[in-house]
Amino acid sequence: MLKFLLSFCSFCLVFAVLSLPCMVGLTNALEQSGFISAFMSFYLKMGEPHLSAAYAVMMSYWEGVVHFALFLAIIHRMFKGKSYRSLGLLWAGSSIAHQVVLIPGVVIGKYGSNIRPAFWKNVPLFLVPFWAASLLFSRPTEMPVITADKIAAEQNKGLLSRPVDLLLSLLLAGAMAFSVFRGFVVLDCPLDVCFTYIYQYEPYLKDPVGFPRVMMLVYLFYGLPLLTVFIYGLRTPGCSWMLDWTLFFAGAMAQTQWCHIGASLHSRTPFTYRVPADKWWPVITLNVLLAAAPALLALRCHINAAYFMKPVPKGQTQNDKKKN
Numbered sequence: 001m002l003k004f005l006l007s008f009c010s011f012c013l014v015f016a017v018l019s020l021p022c023m024v025g026l027t028n029a030l031e032q033s034g035f036i037s038a039f040m041s042f043y044l045k046m047g048e049p050h051l052s053a054a055y056a057v058m059m060s061y062w063e064g065v066v067h068f069a070l071f072l073a074i075i076h077r078m079f080k081g082k083s084y085r086s087l088g089l090l091w092a093g094s095s096i097a098h099q100v101v102l103i104p105g106v107v108i109g110k111y112g113s114n115i116r117p118a119f120w121k122n123v124p125l126f127l128v129p130f131w132a133a134s135l136l137f138s139r140p141t142e143m144p145v146i147t148a149d150k151i152a153a154e155q156n157k158g159l160l161s162r163p164v165d166l167l168l169s170l171l172l173a174g175a176m177a178f179s180v181f182r183g184f185v186v187l188d189c190p191l192d193v194c195f196t197y198i199y200q201y202e203p204y205l206k207d208p209v210g211f212p213r214v215m216m217l218v219y220l221f222y223g224l225p226l227l228t229v230f231i232y233g234l235r236t237p238g239c240s241w242m243l244d245w246t247l248f249f250a251g252a253m254a255q256t257q258w259c260h261i262g263a264s265l266h267s268r269t270p271f272t273y274r275v276p277a278d279k280w281w282p283v284i285t286l287n288v289l290l291a292a293a294p295a296l297l298a299l300r301c302h303i304n305a306a307y308f309m310k311p312v313p314k315g316q317t318q319n320d321k322k323k324n
Contacts (some may be wrong), residue, residue: 002159015199018067018071018125018128019068019071019275021125022064022067022068022071023064023068024062024064025059025060025062025063025064026060026064026065026068027039027040027059027064028040028051028056028057028060029057029058029060029061029064029250032051032052032057032060032268033057043118046116046118047116047118047119048116048118048119049111049114049116049210050105050109050111050119050270052108052271053111053209053210053211053263053268054209054262054263054266054267054268055209055211055212055259055260055262055263056102056211057262057263057266057268058258058259058262058263058266059098059102059255059259061262062071062094062098062197062255062258062259063098066094066255067091067094067095069261070087070091071091072091073087074087074088074091077214083142084144085136085139086142086247086302088132088136089133089136089137089244089247089248089251090247090248090250090251091129091132091251092129092132092133092136092248092251093128093133093247093248093249093250093251093252093255094251094252094254094255095125095128095129095254096126096129096130096133096252097218097251097253097255097256098212098255099122099125099126099129099254100126100218101211101214101218101256101259102122102211103122103123103126104210104214105209105210105211105214105215106119106210106211106214107212108213108214109208109209109210109211109213110208110209110210111209111210113208127288130166133248137244137245140241141240141241141244142243143240143243143309144305146305146306146309148311150306151306151307151309151311152311153306154237154304154306154307155237155238155306155307155311159234159235162307164300165300165307166232168234168293168296168297168300169231169234169235171289171292171293171296171297172227172230172231172234172293172297173231174289174293175223175227175289175290175293175294176224176227176228178286178290179216179219179220179224179227179290180220180224180232180282181194181197182202182205182216182219182220182223183216183219183220183221185198185202185216186198186205186206186212186213186216186217187207187267190215200276201275201276201279201282201283202264202268202275202279202283203272203273203274203275203276204260204263204273204274204275206273207263207269207270207273211259211263212260212263212264215256215259215260218256219256223249223252223253226249229245230242230245230246230249230294230297230299233308234297237307237308237310237311238308238309238310239308240309240310242301242308243301243302243305243308246294246297246298246301247298247302249294249298249300250294250295250297252294253290253291253294253295254291254294254295257288257290257291258291260287261284261287261288261291264283264287265280265284
């Protein structure tokens, strides 16, 4: 009981502290978009000038709206005595992706020569989501009550007998190919197709702010392995870890793709780096699909989790197995 109370108080304290950056982010987003004025000018000049970049503006909107809404929902479920683990994993994935792109992007981009002391507040904000994620992942996965017969029936089906899983596997394979391709593009691959793509389709990838380059490398070195194991999880029954990791990854991809899509179209991005008007639909469609695939996968895992549950003796449920 004491351990639960300490954990509960720790989470409440963390959410209370992290709510302040959410409000600062929303204020910055509203000011950069022209809805308010004279709130952030001094801080942008003396603290974090990178917050005026288009990518940071979209990041601020996400932090001020989505993260704050997740905090409120988690705290509400805490006080109601309901589980908040799934919401916490979404937030942890989104927050880690936020900082993984922001901090290196500022350091290696055009703002790297103008880093002020206030920038380093992002370091503890980077560590807190890892701490929260480690606590959430250490807790038992929330399994629905499903009979052994239903689990066995689902797990006896091959991939071709599960059209939704087959479609998701194809989407994930496409996301892998797109991630590899754009990783090569930002690494200055000399192939003609890479040259054509970065200059005629998605010139934002060479924006000197540094954020898009870091994001593509994160996709290549971290997103690609996760996409690979998710395809494995769709082909192999009993991978219960899919229920947690798909939520975590969906939060990360939604955050990064929101920022990337918005920044590539934003008026604060120089015109030469924005997506050309005649290439808008193919580029935006591909980027939306890249964000949608992990979200659809997480939704599929939680709507019908029987395929991902550990087999149990006939006539029992997962809860019966835990009791034994």
